[in-house]
Each structure stands twice: as C-alpha cells, then as structure tokens.
Amino acid sequence: xxxxxxxxGPVTLSEEAFLTINCTYTATGYPSLFWYVQYPxxxxxxxxxxxxxxxxxxxxxxxxxxxxxxxxxxxxxGSVQVSDSAVYFCALSERPGGxxxxxxxxxxxxxxxxx
Amino acid sequence: xxxxxxxPKFQVLKTxxxxxxxxxxxxxxxxxxxxxxxxxxxxxxxxxSASEGTTDxxxxxxxxxxxxxxxxxxxxxLESAAPSQTSVYFCxxxxxxxxxxxxxxxxxxxxxxx
Numbered sequence: 001x002x003x004x005x006x007x008x009g010p011v012t013l014s015e016e017a018f019l020t021i022n023c024t025y026t027a028t029g030y031p032s033l034f035w036y037v038q039y040p041x042x043x044x045x046x047x048x049x050x051x052x053x054x055x056x057x058x059x060x061x062x063x064x065x066x067x068x069x070x071x072x073x074x075x076x077x078g079s080v081q082v083s084d085s086a087v088y089f090c091a092l093s094e095r096p097g098g099x100x101x102x103x104x105x106x107x108x109x110x111x112x113x114x115x
Numbered sequence: 116x117x118x119x120x121x122x123p124k125f126q127v128l129k130t131x132x133x134x135x136x137x138x139x140x141x142x143x144x145x146x147x148x149x150x151x152x153x154x155x156x157x158x159x160x161x162x163x164s165a166s167e168g169t170t171d172x173x174x175x176x177x178x179x180x181x182x183x184x185x186x187x188x189x190x191x192x193l194e195s196a197a198p199s200q201t202s203v204y205f206c207x208x209x210x211x212x213x214x215x216x217x218x219x220x221x222x223x224x225x226x227x228x229x
Contacts, residue, residue, distance in 0.1 A: 008155075034217075043119070043205055043220035044158075089157060102148050102160035102173055103218060 002027045006090045006106035013080055014114050021075040021109045023064075023090035031092040033057075033066050033073040034103065038087045047075075047088070085113045117141055119221035121206050127227045128196045136191040136224050138206030146209045147189035148173075148218065149181060151202040158205065164189055196228045 006023040013019060025031065032051045036044040048057030053068035062077045073090060090106040122137045140147065145166045150158040160173030164183040178200060180192045189208075193200060203225050207218040 004157075036220075041222075043222045044207075045220070046217050049217065102150070102163050103158075105157040105159075107155055107157040 002031070002092060002094065002104040004090050004092055004104055004106035006088075006109055008107060009110035010112050011109060012112045012114060015082055016079045017113075019075070019077040019080045019084075019111070021088055021090075021111070023073045023075065023106060025071050025073065025090070025092050027071075027092055027094060029094045031094050033064070034091040034093070035062070035064055035073070035075050036089040036091060036105075038089065038108070040086070044089065080111075080113050082113045082115055085111055087111070119206055119208055119219050121204075121221040121224050123224060124222065125225050127229065128193075129229055130197060132196050133192070133194050134196065135193075136204055136206075136226075137188070138190065138221060139188045140206075140208040140219070141187065142208060142210070142219065143186070144208035144210050144219070145186070147183065148207040148209075149179075149189070149191045150205045150207065151175065151200075152205060152223075153202050161191065161204075193226075196226075198228045200226065201228045202226060 003026045034049045035047040037047045038044045048059040050057040050066035056065045064073050064075045087108045087110050089108045091103040119140045148163040149161040152158045159175050162181040164170045167186045170181050182190045203223045205223050206221040209218045
C-alpha cells in the first residue's frame, strides 16, 4: 500500500532561518505529491503540489521538488517567518485507475518559528 | 462562496450515544471525503464518495456510516459512540477524480466521547 513518512516535530527555528522538512513516500504507481498546511484551529489548506517527476511546486516562498529516484518531496523555504508556524502535512494520491480514493497523509510536522 | 462547511464545530457525547456530522460544499465538486485526525497519526480516510450516489470505505471505516444526500452534502454518522472515536473530523471535497486533484477541507469538528 501507499505510505508517506515525514520528519516529526516539533521543529523549532528562529525567524529568517532556512527550513527543510523531509518527506519520503512509497507508492505502487505514479503518484501526485502535495504539501498541506494547517494553522491552529483551522482545516488543511493546499500549500503546493507536483504531479510528475522533477516537477517543482512553489507557493508563498515554499518549494518542493518531486524526486522519483529518491522517492522524496522535501519542503524548503529560504527565510521563515513567525507566521509560518503551523503543522505541515506531506500527502500523495495515486493516478487514476480506480477513482478517487482520498489522500494518503504523513503524520504531520509541527513547525514553530521564534522571533 | 463558503467552500466546505461542517457542523457542529464541537460536540461531547457519552459512550453509546449517536450523532451525525454534517458537511456541505458549494463548489459543485463531484467527490467528497471524511477524515479523522488524531495526534501523531496524521489524517486517515474514513469514507469517501467519488460521485453522487456512491460511497466507499477508506482506511478506518469501522463504527461509522455515511450518506451522500445529494451532490452538495455528505454526512457521517456514529451509531454508538466509543471513546476511541474521540478525534477531530474533517470533511473535504474535490472537483475531479482524475489525477491530479486538489482536496478542499472544512474547518473540522472536534468530537469528545466520554
């Protein structure tokens, strides 16, 4: 079956530090990959996505590159802000073959940015 | 355009009680989903509905039932609540069943079963 493994937190950084949150996956087919962000008390929001190998997803200064050879989709940001404090989820979905069967999520990484 | 809405936001039940969590979306999406979120577990799929009139089990369906009432609404029912069902429940919807698809999430329902 599919699975997503991501580093567990909390990850605590100072403002303007460089961020990397690792994510690796196992899938039987050719998945699409996603990063979702959850701010306190809210639902999940899509942060970025990539649909095929070597694609780079980017949004709000965050980037992640779909690496098929290492089955990874690491999230990076060059200079974090206090407002980036949230829980980040890596997720995948398989390509069509059986319909919409939901996303497979990692356990989430709690990011804390200190001023 | 409210997106995905869920009611209630909070609920406390006693063991054995029943309740229905409501979800509605106004984006004309075909597919809808119910997830539960537990500490250290991420989100796990309970049930999904690929299109109006169909429902399928996800990873953790035991103890739950669902109804796709129409294209907009997808409810989750707990017939006899248990403490193990204490969790935060999220409803989501997506436009397409073809890859890639993006899911839009509601704000969640925090359920406590005592």
